[in-house]
Amino acid sequence: MVKTKDIDITPDKSLIKKLGLTGYRTEQAIAELIDNSIDARISGKIEHVDVRLDFDRKQISVTDNGTGMNLGDLQNALTIAKETKKEGEKLGQFGLGLKSACSNLGKAFTLISTKPDSNLEYTAKYDEEQWLNDKSKNWTNFEIEESEKKHRWNGTIILISKLKIPLYPNQLSNFKKRFGIRYGPYLKNRQIRITINSRECKPIEPELEEGTKRKISIQLPSGNTIKGWVGLLEKRSIKGDYGIHLIRKGRLIKAYDKFGIRQHPEVAKIVGELSLDHVPVNFHKTGFFEDSLEYKEAEKFFRTDPVVVKTLRSSSSHKTSTSEIQSILNYKQGVIPEIPIDTRISSADAKSLLHKAEHFTVHGANNAEVTFVDGDFGIYSIEKNDVGLLKILVNRNSDAFKAFKNPLFLLGLIRIEAELYLKSSQKISEFLEERNNRWVQFVSDFLPRTEIHKSKKTEKIVPLPNYSLVSDLIELHDHIKEKFEHDFEFTGLSTLRPFLQNAYNKIFYNIQTVNGAGQELLELINEHSPKITVLLDPKDVELETIQKLSSTEKIIIIREYAEKISTTWAIPEKAWFDLYYEVIKHGLTLYKDELIIILDDLLENNLIDKTKLRSLARHRKIHDEIEEYLGSE
Secondary structure (H helix, E strand, O other): OOOOOOOOOOOOOOHHHHHOOOOOOHHHHHHHHHHHHHHOOOOOOOEEEEEEEEOOOOEEEEEEOOOOOOHHHHHHHHOOOOOOOOOOOOOOOOOOHHHHHHHHHEEEEEEEEEOOOOOEEEEEEEEHHHHHHOOOOOOOOOOEEEEEOOOOOOEEEEEEEEEOOOOOOHHHHHHHHHHHHHOHHHHHOOOEEEEEOOEEOOOOOOOEOOOOOEEEEEEOOOOOEEEEEEEEEOOOOOOOOOEEEEEEOOEEEEEEEOOOOOOOHHHOOEEEEEEOOOOOEOOOOOOEOOOOHHHHHHHHHHHOOHHHHHHHHHHHHOOOOOHHHHHHHOOEOOEOOOOOOOOOOOHHHHHHHHHHOOEEEEOOOOOEEEEEEOOOOOOEEEEEOOOOOEEEEEEOOOHHHHHOOOOHHHHHHHHHHHHHHHHOHHHHHHHHHHHHHHHHHHHHHHHHHOHHHHHHHHHOOOOOOOOOOOHHHHHHHHHHHHHOOOOEEEEEHHHHHHHOOOOOOOEEEEEEEOOOOHHHHHHHHHHHOOOOEEEEOOOHHHHHHHHHHOOOOEEEEEEEOOOOOOOOEOOHHHHHHHHHHHHHHOOOHHHHHHHHHHHHHHHHOOOOOHHHHHHHHHHOOOHHHHHHHHHOO
């Protein structure tokens, strides 16, 4: 005989706190609250949403003059997963956003709300510490204060305090720009007005090359339709700000997504917008479910649409090419070159372009051959061959050559000196020899304080077989190296992943940086790799929660350590030690059984120096613990 029993499955009181550990960026969490304000706007009126970042009090507030809430509405808003909005009507969908966003930003928040036709206002207060420690309070007796209005108003005020995230002045301009993109359609149509510390957000639209904007409307086999447009930027984006804005119900979900296109400089001019109203999104609306049939179908037919294909081809034809080098080499004073050099090209792109270059001919009264080589002399040499033709050898391997922020402009100098050589070869030869010697001395004296010396040192630090930064992180590493001004180092599984014996659904990579630079690094990674979850100095409970709840496969942990960082990815001893520290000291239990296996493999392949490992352990004062692992070898 089968018996049934009723059990209590009331959620644990820590649920609100855990909802805040879902990987929001600060901008995304505030946007979640703005979404609720937009959903509550009064028909026919322009709603004002005011965001305040209070640097002195360390508080964040979001205020609107929308429809507001009565007691029942506020109860629904605070109830986990309670959703009263009809599908297709509102930006909100799961009934989780308000609680998770507030908890992500701070340990305490207050909600005050009232309706236009009411004389009453309602206040709800949540304090994480009090809520968890007060045994008399639970889900069934959460207190709401009711009071009479002191003045006539309507809408909702959300005040977040005891912040978990840092506030810094750059956020004002960053949020102003990003909300201008995110809520562009609402701002442009005058449905809402958003201010951040009294600064108004304006709809941001890309500057398009004339005649390149084309509408698209694609009927999918499933019966759904995706609509939008694609076009070409006037100037190629050097910061990765190209791609498709993916929109759902008028609200931006992903900005500059490489939806249906590859991430490559050749297509760095294509932009567009696409409405995917039928495609499911995650509960904090920071991304679509990319494994869903709806997403895969939309991406497939967008990628093969004739309008999109034609635009992609046009973008590729505008790519920076070696013709730009030719335009500089053939420069003549007072004559505008037919193909002007792109002065906004990044140093990374310039160096990449120059490393592809091989041989050019400079045209003029006396033609000159220019050859790019990797030699062991100065920046370049100039000479005549047996038939009197000028030969210029440009040494890409010279430290002086690398010292130029954009080496393309060095070619202009070379071109001018080549002309001088034609006028007096003997004098210019003596000058070039002296100049190259002085450049060598200059590099020796000053280069250690430059980025070039840093990269030179880091690129040569781990010349070990079968040991390198994992392929997942190479592009991100190069992006950080180009954009990030502070020291950083990939460590732990960032290099040791190939030594794992067991496969895991989640891979935790580590980056270390200096104190105070973690938030900037976090935002830089999120902008470049939005599909990777990033945690800044997470506590043990946060790691435990992420291991259990996160659906993301790749997770990066940023640690702000004051120790001197001299390399951009760690030597094997430090990588293993840092992994050990995350597992044993910070609660990353996923790889606990792998520590000894990884160490054995590293020792077997002569990649670990026990002396260096013991030195690291003594520095962290856990020498005895490490000896236990070394002794089992």
